[in-house]
Each structure stands twice: as C-alpha cells, then as structure tokens.
Amino acid sequence: MAVIKKAVATAMAIFMAVYGFFGMTGNVSDDYTEGKYKNVILMIGDGMGFNTIEATKAQKGVSMAMETMPVKAQSQIFSFLIPATDSAAGGTALATGCRVWINSVGLFPFDPFTINDFNVPINLCELAKRDGMAAGVVTTDKTSGATPSSFSAHALSRTMEENISADQLSSELDLIWGGASASVNKENAAENGFTYISTETEMDALKAGSRSFGQFSYSDLYNYRDDNDTPRIAEMTEKAIELLSADEDGFFLMVEGACIDKFSHNNEFEGATMSTIEFDKAVKAALDFAEEDGETLVIVTADHETGGIKQNKKTGEFYYTSGEHTSVDVPVFVSAEDAGFKSGDKVKNREIPVQIARVLGFEKNEFPAAR
C-alpha cells in the first residue's frame, strides 16, 4: 500500500508540476487597491455567453446594466484537465479556486496542494465566515442546484441532493435562498438556526442579524411573474444586500441567474433572453448599492455558455447551434478598475475567486486552501 501511495503521490507531483506550467499561471494582476473593498458580490449568469447578451439586446431592444461596468474581460471555463465544464465544476472553480471533475461540487479527488485523496477546498462563503464576515447565496435554481451548492456544500456529485442540503443546513452561511429542495423543511432549518421562509412577504420581513433558508416556489422563480408571493431575483438581491451589509466586517454574496442555462438547453430564446434581463436587473441592484456604498466590488461572470449561440452575419439573426454547454470563453465584468482585473484580460475561471479573496484582504496561503 505504501509503495502504491508513494507512486501515486510521485505521479501526481509530476503531473501538478506540468499542469502548473501549462495551466496555473495567473493572468489577474497584482495591481489592485488593497483594503478598499469590504464587500464582494459575485453574480453568475448560468449559461450566459457573450452572444447570450448580444441576442438579448438585439431581440428585446434593451441595454444591459452589466455592460456599463468599466472592466470587460473574459474567463476560460475549463474544468480539471478538459476544455469543458458543467455548473458543478464551473461553480466550484468560481467558489474555491480549484478546477475539479465535472459533476463534483466543492470537492476535489486529488488535492493539488497536499495530494490527499478527496480533499475538500474551502469556498469563498466559508472563508468569509471564518473571518467573521457575513456570507450568502441567492439563486433562481433550487438551493441544492450545482451553482449554489458549490458555494455552500461539498459533494462528490451534484446529484447527491440530501448530502448537499445537509451540508448547507450545517453551514454557517447567513442566508441561502432559492427554489425549494425536497431535503429542506421548517423543522431541520430551525434545528440548524435558520428562519425558514417561502414567500416574498416572509423575505421582506427578515431583519438584519437573522439567518434564513429561503425555499421559494421553483416554478415561480423560473417564470418570473409578479402575480404571486415569490420574489424575483433583483428583489432577492436587494434584500440579501440589505441584510448582509449590516455586518460591520463586510460580506460576500453570490447571486446566480440560473434560468438562462435552462432555457438555452431547450434552445428557447424567449426564456433565455427574459432570464438574462431578469439577471441584469439584479446586477443593476448590486451596482446601485456598490456605487452608494463605495466599499463594494461587483463581479459578473458565467460558469459556461449554453447553446452555442451564433449570429448570422448577413441577416444579423442569432441562432442556437447546440443543446449543450460549450467551451467558449464567457464574460467577466468588474465594477472597478482597481481590483486587479483589466479590460481585455483573459483570465481562468479559478483565478476569479482567488482575486476576490485578495481584494477582501486574505493572504495567499489562505486561499485557495484545504477546508
């Protein structure tokens, strides 16, 4: 056994050295204003590529708040070893700074740092809580979905809903809001110190200092209607910011617009563009807060593009070329020019959380790191 372990360790060390050479050199600049940002809001448009935004503007005749952000860069979305990803590996790269296998949530079978089997990297929410900050996750997916899970749980597969919900319930997060998940209920939420909410009225009534588990109607979140008591993503974002910003030590918030991906899997432009507009309203809410607050950085990106949206050069029309995720680079918009990101940069997805940690004042040895 010892011999095998040593052989595996040696192979991994060689592999990591090679991988480090080709895959781990950073593109995010060390040039950022230290200590300026107390809060970071990371907004993930699931499946939102550059052409998703272009198609939305062309088909709906709208402009995008996210495009008013001063830094426009792009992110390479690869998962561990391969030039493709899903929302689990994509979310995990953005949450932990580690590229893991597709389907894994916050968990890496081979630790690139200490070579332990099934290493568990710390995510940005855990890092923030460890430092006394507030942290939250908001999504239009189910709370056990791959993207919110990456920021609040650790599981070998995104399909392990019970394990994911159990992790979220035992986490220290201040709020976890999204579509209802079968494994979360009033009782287990209360046992773990969360106020269970399922309507917009209940959300609005929350006071700073509370911890809450939001289990809203998933079909309402998906359909963005106003004739129900379910909050829309911009309303959730505003309320989450109100609650988290009461913490004097700062906060980290992840907001996911999940439905862009879901509609694009079905090649439904109407739903995908409407979802992009809904997500952009949440971005607007975050940008408005950041402008007023002066100590908040907003980053908008995607985990991957979905649908391979292309434009016909002659007619100007947009069309889908796939029902799957593609490996094209995705947008990275940043609300300020002094956070280490520069327009035109091409960064790797896993560099984004590393830079978020730096901006929030964490040392290089604190992130990425084992949990």
Ligand SMILES: [Zn+2]
């Ligand atoms: Zn997808």
